[in-house]
Amino acid sequence: MLSLKKIVLVGHFGVGKSSLIRRFVKNSFSDDYLVTVGVHIVKKTVQINNDEITLIIWDIEGKEDMQKLRPSFLLGTSGFIYVFDATRESTYINLSDEINYIETHYPKINLLTVANKIDLIEKNTFIKIAENNKLKIDYFSSAKTGENVELIFNDLAKNLIK
Amino acid sequence: MITEFLKEKYINSKCQIIVIGHDGRITETDNYLFETNKGTQISNLHPFFETINHLLPDKNKEHVFHCVNLEINGVKGNYNIVFFSGSDALNPYLIFYDFTENCDYLQTIVQRRNDSIIALETQLLKEKQHISEKKFKNKFLANISHDLKTPLGAVLGFLEILDKTPLNNEQKDLINTIRKSGNHIKSLIDDLLDLSKIEAGELKINYNTFSVYDLINHIQKIYTPILASKNLLFNPVIQQNIPPFLVCDKTRILQIFINLLDNAFKFTNEGSVSLNITSKTINENSVEFNFSITDTGIGFPDAKQNSINSFTKFHQTDIEGSGLGLSIVTKLVENMNGKMQILSGVKQGTCVQVSIPMQTANGIVENPSINQKIPLTETCLQILIADDNEVNITLIKKMLKEYPNLTIETAKNGVEVLEIVKQKYFDLILMDIEMPEMNGFEASRKIKTHPNPTISNIPIIAITANAAEIEKYTLAGISGYVSKPFLKQDLLIAIEKIFVENLRKMNI
Ligand SMILES: Nc1nc2c(ncn2[C@@H]2O[C@H](COP(=O)(O)OP(=O)(O)O)[C@@H](O)[C@H]2O)c(=O)[nH]1
Ligand SMILES: [Mg+2]
Numbered sequence: 001m002l003s004l005k006k007i008v009l010v011g012h013f014g015v016g017k018s019s020l021i022r023r024f025v026k027n028s029f030s031d032d033y034l035v036t037v038g039v040h041i042v043k044k045t046v047q048i049n050n051d052e053i054t055l056i057i058w059d060i061e062g063k064e065d066m067q068k069l070r071p072s073f074l075l076g077t078s079g080f081i082y083v084f085d086a087t088r089e090s091t092y093i094n095l096s097d098e099i100n101y102i103e104t105h106y107p108k109i110n111l112l113t114v115a116n117k118i119d120l121i122e123k124n125t126f127i128k129i130a131e132n133n134k135l136k137i138d139y140f141s142s143a144k145t146g147e148n149v150e151l152i153f154n155d156l157a158k159n160l161i162k
Numbered sequence: 163m164i165t166e167f168l169k170e171k172y173i174n175s176k177c178q179i180i181v182i183g184h185d186g187r188i189t190e191t192d193n194y195l196f197e198t199n200k201g202t203q204i205s206n207l208h209p210f211f212e213t214i215n216h217l218l219p220d221k222n223k224e225h226v227f228h229c230v231n232l233e234i235n236g237v238k239g240n241y242n243i244v245f246f247s248g249s250d251a252l253n254p255y256l257i258f259y260d261f262t263e264n265c266d267y268l269q270t271i272v273q274r275r276n277d278s279i280i281a282l283e284t285q286l287l288k289e290k291q292h293i294s295e296k297k298f299k300n301k302f303l304a305n306i307s308h309d310l311k312t313p314l315g316a317v318l319g320f321l322e323i324l325d326k327t328p329l330n331n332e333q334k335d336l337i338n339t340i341r342k343s344g345n346h347i348k349s350l351i352d353d354l355l356d357l358s359k360i361e362a363g364e365l366k367i368n369y370n371t372f373s374v375y376d377l378i379n380h381i382q383k384i385y386t387p388i389l390a391s392k393n394l395l396f397n398p399v400i401q402q403n404i405p406p407f408l409v410c411d412k413t414r415i416l417q418i419f420i421n422l423l424d425n426a427f428k429f430t431n432e433g434s435v436s437l438n439i440t441s442k443t444i445n446e447n448s449v450e451f452n453f454s455i456t457d458t459g460i461g462f463p464d465a466k467q468n469s470i471n472s473f474t475k476f477h478q479t480d481i482e483g484s485g486l487g488l489s490i491v492t493k494l495v496e497n498m499n500g501k502m503q504i505l506s507g508v509k510q511g512t513c514v515q516v517s518i519p520m521q522t523a524n525g526i527v528e529n530p531s532i533n534q535k536i537p538l539t540e541t542c543l544q545i546l547i548a549d550d551n552e553v554n555i556t557l558i559k560k561m562l563k564e565y566p567n568l569t570i571e572t573a574k575n576g577v578e579v580l581e582i583v584k585q586k587y588f589d590l591i592l593m594d595i596e597m598p599e600m601n602g603f604e605a606s607r608k609i610k611t612h613p614n615p616t617i618s619n620i621p622i623i624a625i626t627a628n629a630a631e632i633e634k635y636t637l638a639g640i641s642g643y644v645s646k647p648f649l650k651q652d653l654l655i656a657i658e659k660i661f662v663e664n665l666r667k668m669n670i
Contacts (some may be wrong), residue, residue, distance in 0.1 A: 006213055013272075014280050033280070035273040037265045038229025043209040045250055056212050061229075062276075072227045076216050088283045 019143035039127040093142025196237040240265035261633040303358035353486040372412035394432035407523035421487035433458030549594035576600025610639030
């Protein structure tokens with residue numbers, strides 16, 4: 001069975017949304033930061049058991065506040081990946097509020113939270129920070145090393161066809 | 163007609179309309195912005211249109227997508243896209259408004275803004291991490307030092323008790339060795355505590371007046387036993403015109419000297435250790451206090467030459483046993499706004515140069531109104547200075563040199579004092595208390611109880627570091643005292659007091 005799912009990466013600017021997508025789709029990475037203006041859309045098909053799922057991935061510009069997102073960007077979305085930067089407190093300080101907002105306004109949409117740039121910080125150090133801030137984190141990732149990137153998209157795809 | 167022309171030129175060229183069938187195939191396109199063909203399935207143009215296909219079944223809906231980046235048949239652009247899902251009367255359509263230029267402009271602005279925010283946040287994070295690492299390290303050091311000190315205290319304490327039990331010579335020797343090692347550990351722990359305090363910014367520099375000459379005396383006393391055991395030369399040289407009193411943290415200055423000299427003595431087996439103290443005037447009230455310690459020892463390995471920074475961490479130098487002394491000195495000098503330089507080479511000896519800005523206490527000493535009050539110039543007086551230390555004698559002589567009417571004699575200990583007073587008349591004795599052979603207290607007692615009244619009536623001013631014993635001195639008949647370190651004015655006032663009192667007595 002072939003199915004098509006739209007997923008959107010959300011989170012502050014500079015957390016690595018575009019980089020995660022680039023790593024997943026093109027298996028490449030760049031240290032240069034190029035601001036995303038508007039939205040870029042790419043697709044990649046993944047194989048989950050016997051099913052093929054084409055993910056239409058929306059890479060939108062970073063926003064500090066979910067409420068400020070253009071609603072059309074979220075139209076028809078099946079899954080969210082909420083990305084924050086493990087090295088920048090400002091990108092996760094409001095994480096629980098943001099997640100609450102998503103869960104109340106888009107209750108049917110799958111959501112994963114990802115702490116990215118984990119290559120830049122000692123994992124145990126960050127786990128402590130996460131505990132102190134009561135952060136709900138589903139995955140640690142690094143677009144730079146590729147750590148967990150494939151896994152995140154695959155797991156989301158699995159959730160989408162359940 | 164002109165409006166048609168302008169619309170064509172400015173609006174149509176920024177806009178493209180594509181009409182599609184309910185199956186998502188293109189039925190009409192004006193190709194103003196990018197080339198597409200009739201019959202093409204739009205989802206083949208770009209993944210964006212997959213989402214559009216999804217929305218087709220839901221009729222009579224209009225959606226606007228802002229700022230969508232598309233690359234269609236080689237043309238890149240950023241478009242606002244209006245999508246209508248079609249009705250019974252109307253086919254679905256898409257209208258593309260070209261915002262590429264705006265977006266490119268926006269891109270540069272947002273890029274600059276985001277870059278600077280990220281840079282700032284990263285910087286803050288680094289600082290925060292640095293501070294918390296430092297805190298952790300210092301707390302850890304402080305804790306471990308305390309934990310080590312308690313059992314070490316017990317070891318050293320019981321060692322003392324053991325030492326008092328009947329022991330043969332061999333056992334006594336062993337105890338001495340253990341004691342030495344124990345004390346060594348203790349001083350290392352103290353250093354660690356000190357260093358963690360300095361690093362944590364808890365160390366305060368307590369400014370007080372100190373005498374450069376006293377400092378050197380003290381240092382000489384400390385190193386006398388080492389000099390005897392090592393057969394080394396130690397030559398402290400103090401520049402003639404150095405202000406005798408300076409304002410700085412006496413204890414910490416001494417610590418700097420001891421740490422540096424400890425190293426110099428430790429790593430020098432033959433030759434000499436020299437200490438040179440000079441000063442350079444900065445302005446009326448302040449000088450640069452400079453000193454250098456030069457040894458003929460084994461020196462530092464090349465790599466560490468001249469580099470102070472290598473000592474600022476908890477690094478030891480490559481020389482085993484050099485301890486934390488140098489790190490502490492570096493930090494202390496830094497805290498006193500001073501500078502330090504090390505010149506060294508393997509087997510070439512080491513020269514450590516330190517320079518610390520200090521206030522002089524001279525301003526007060528040379529205050530003429532105070533000098534005027536003291537009429538020492540009017541009478542001829544014979545004064546005996548008793549001090550075992552040359553440097554002290556020089557200092558007092560210097561303080562009194564403005565009074566040519568004063569005749570000064572010196573004695574090195576109590577025995578000499580008693581000899582001299584029998585042969586000559588004196589108006590005053592300035593008596594250092596700590597002296598070899600016979601100390602100042604004992605000598606004073608002997609003078610005051612002397613059967614010859616010419617001798618027993620000589621006023622004595624005690625010069626002492628131990629102000630707590632003054633009462634004892636007074637009972638022994640001493641007329642006054644100055645406590646170390648003292649200013650010129652202290653000395654003059656003490657002398658004046660005695661003569662004023664004598665005059666009063668004579669009037670009666
Ligand atoms: N070290 C490291 N840098 C990353 C990682 N992900 C992204 N970056 C860098 O972070 C910056 C912002 O990444 P980007 O993907 O543009 O963030 P976006 O604004 O969320 O799309 C870029 O300079 C990337 O090179 C990562 O996992 N590790
Ligand atoms: Mg981006």
